[in-house]
Amino acid sequence: MTVHFLRDDDLTVDAQRSVLALALDLKAGAVAPRPLEGKAVAVMFDKASTRTRVSFSVGIHELGGYPLVLDAAGTQVGRGESVEDTVRVLDRQVAAIVWRTFGQQNLDRAAAVSAVPVVNALTDEFHPCQVLADLQTVAEHRGGLAAEGPALAGRSLAYLGDGANNMAHSYLLGGVTAGMDVRIAAPAGYNPDPAVVERAREIAALTGGSVLVTTDPDEAVDGVTAVATDTWVSMGQEAEAGERESPFVPYRVDERLMARGADAVFLHCLPVYRGMEATADVVDGPRSVIWDEAENRRHAQKAVLVHLLEEAAR
Numbered sequence: 413m414t415v416h417f418l419r420d421d422d423l424t425v426d427a428q429r430s431v432l433a434l435a436l437d438l439k440a441g442a443v444a445p446r447p448l449e450g451k452a453v454a455v456m457f458d459k460a461s462t463r464t465r466v467s468f469s470v471g472i473h474e475l476g477g478y479p480l481v482l483d484a485a486g487t488q489v490g491r492g493e494s495v496e497d498t499v500r501v502l503d504r505q506v507a508a509i510v511w512r513t514f515g516q517q518n519l520d521r522a523a524a525v526s527a528v529p530v531v532n533a534l535t536d537e538f539h540p541c542q543v544l545a546d547l548q549t550v551a552e553h554r555g556g557l558a559a560e561g562p563a564l565a566g567r568s569l570a571y572l573g574d575g576a577n578n579m580a581h582s583y584l585l586g587g588v589t590a591g592m593d594v595r596i597a598a599p600a601g602y603n604p605d606p607a608v609v610e611r612a613r614e615i616a617a618l619t620g621g622s623v624l625v626t627t628d629p630d631e632a633v634d635g636v637t638a639v640a641t642d643t644w645v646s647m648g649q650e651a652e653a654g655e656r657e658s659p660f661v662p663y664r665v666d667e668r669l670m671a672r673g674a675d676a677v678f679l680h681c682l683p684v685y686r687g688m689e690a691t692a693d694v695v696d697g698p699r700s701v702i703w704d705e706a707e708n709r710r711h712a713q714k715a716v717l718v719h720l721l722e723e724a725a726r
């Protein structure tokens with residue numbers, strides 16, 4: 413059966429916990445699987461990337477495989493070849509397709525015809541590989557993984573800023589799957605997609621997690637384990653940069669907000685714009701775990717590839 417990782421809720425509670433456990437083992441050097449020996453993985457970019465490009469390339473290499481990195485502009489996709497035709501060419505030659513693109517529907521179309529796993533390397537709607545790395549980072553710094561059930565039961569995460577972007581949506585779904593209390597604080601007009609909030613609440617009802625969507629940043633960070641933010645201007649929104657500043661200023665993560673957490677760690681998927689979504693003293697301060705978070709992309713993504721290849725072989 414071919415399984416895909418298009419959204420955070422494509423991993424069940426148990427699958428997410430075992431992927432995170434494998435990511436920690438990979439990082440510790442306790443295991444070194446090479447399921448991609450003699451195989452290639454396509455890694456395609458329709459948008460810019462530093463971390464995703466590097467972490468998938470190195471991670472695929474470490475799993476024994478060849479990372480075939482493709483930029484849309486250099487493929488026939490840039491000249492109008494369809495998603496379906498592109499995937500039909502790729503899936504006879506690669507073991508998995510990793511794709512960063514705009515609309516989530518592109519990935520849904522790819523998965524519908526692909527004979528190999530499709531992995532979301534960021535869309536406008538979701539960034540599930542990033543949130544897996546973030547959950548791994550919370551586990552490392554704040555209490556480890558549960559032995560069974562939801563991976564991070566009892567821990568909480570507040571995300572401040574653009575509640576309608578890919579990171580907010582992935583924190584909602586990935587966080588509650590891990591049993592976390594997920595709180596989104598965003599200005600009016602920048603709330604998460606109601607369908608994602610509803611789905612997160614459904615999952616939370618099963619895992620013991622919870623969901624709060626508020627306009628009040630203080631309420632969101634009160635007593636939390638982790639405080640996260642992201643750029644106010646995501647890729648593709650550059651034309652709106654002027655209007656995407658003043659509504660977000662009250663959501664800038666600073667020392668005062670961090671101090672309201674319970675010894676909270678600071679997370680940011682990067683790239684970070686110091687002085688905008690977070691102050692430099694927070695980004696570069698003692699609670700910041702952003703460099704571990706960036707490194708954990710590689711370990712978490714290797715773990716998810718191992719999981720998907722195992723499932724696909726069933």
Ligand code: CP
Nearest residue numbers: 461462463464681682
């Ligand atoms: N966090 C993240 O996905 O970074 P890149 O855009 O550099 O890949």
Ligand code: NVA
Nearest residue numbers: 577642646647681682
């Ligand atoms: N929300 C950001 C994340 C970058 C990794 C964007 O989509 O540009």
